[in-house]
Amino acid sequence: MAISKLAHFSIRTPNLEASRGFYTRVLGFKEGFRPAFKFPGAWLYRGGDESDYGVIHLIGIDLNDPSGLVDYLGDKDTKSLRGSGAVDHVAFMATDLRAMRLSLQQEGVPYRERTVPDLGLHQVFLEDPSGVTVELNFPAAEAASLSN
Numbered sequence: 001m002a003i004s005k006l007a008h009f010s011i012r013t014p015n016l017e018a019s020r021g022f023y024t025r026v027l028g029f030k031e032g033f034r035p036a037f038k039f040p041g042a043w044l045y046r047g048g049d050e051s052d053y054g055v056i057h058l059i060g061i062d063l064n065d066p067s068g069l070v071d072y073l074g075d076k077d078t079k080s081l082r083g084s085g086a087v088d089h090v091a092f093m094a095t096d097l098r099a100m101r102l103s104l105q106q107e108g109v110p111y112r113e114r115t116v117p118d119l120g121l122h123q124v125f126l127e128d129p130s131g132v133t134v135e136l137n138f139p140a141a142e143a144a145s146l147s148n
Contacts, residue, residue, distance in 0.1 A: 008057050009090050011130055014078050016040055016060035018129035023056055026107045026126075027092075027134070038068025082131045089125070089133035097138045098146055100124065115140050 013019040020042050023029045029044035032054065040060030043053070061069060061078065094100065104111050104126065111126040122143035124136040 007052070008054050009087075010057040010059055011128065011132055012059040012061065012073075012076060012081055013130045014061050014063075014081060015129055016042065016058060019058050020044075022107075022109070022128050023058070026103050026109055027136075028103075029056060037072060039066070039072065087132070089135045091135035091137060094124075094136040094138050095142070097122065097124070097142050100136060100138075113143070115143060 011019060020031065023044050024031060029046060030048060031042050032045045032048075032050045034041060034043040034054070034057075040062055042058045042060075044056040044058065045052075045054050059069065059073065066075075101111075101124075104124075109126055111124050113122065113124050115122045120140045122138045122140045124138065126134050126136075128134055
């Protein structure tokens with residue numbers, strides 16, 4: 001059996017609305033179909049294609065009744081839900097660096113950039129509301145054309 005691609009990544013977040021807003025408004029994912037789980041959440045898709053079950057699964061925590069989440073995925077101390085833990089970052093290929101910079105600036109999201117030598121990639125690093133590091137990879141030529 002071979003792994004063909006990343007199916008999705010999940011973020012368990014104590015602030016579902018902040019995470020939903022970050023991934024939809026800032027990064028441009030679209031909220032779509034999500035099964036009727038017994039806990040809050042959102043499935044986010046790249047564009048309108050809902051054939052692959054979403055790219056990002058946001059897992060909300062109902063502090064008044066966490067039993068649905070605990071029964072389905074197990075319990076986690078909410079204090080441990082900060083940052084990436086053992087996962088260093090999640091990376092996406094992207095285009096339209098100018099629009100992304102504008103979105104990040106409008107939303108007040110701090111970011112840092114660098115161009116990878118010899119790979120032709122320009123990277124933008126930022127953190128989501130849960131402290132997960134997100135890497136966006138743009139063509140280096142696109143970044144160079146914006147600096148001229």
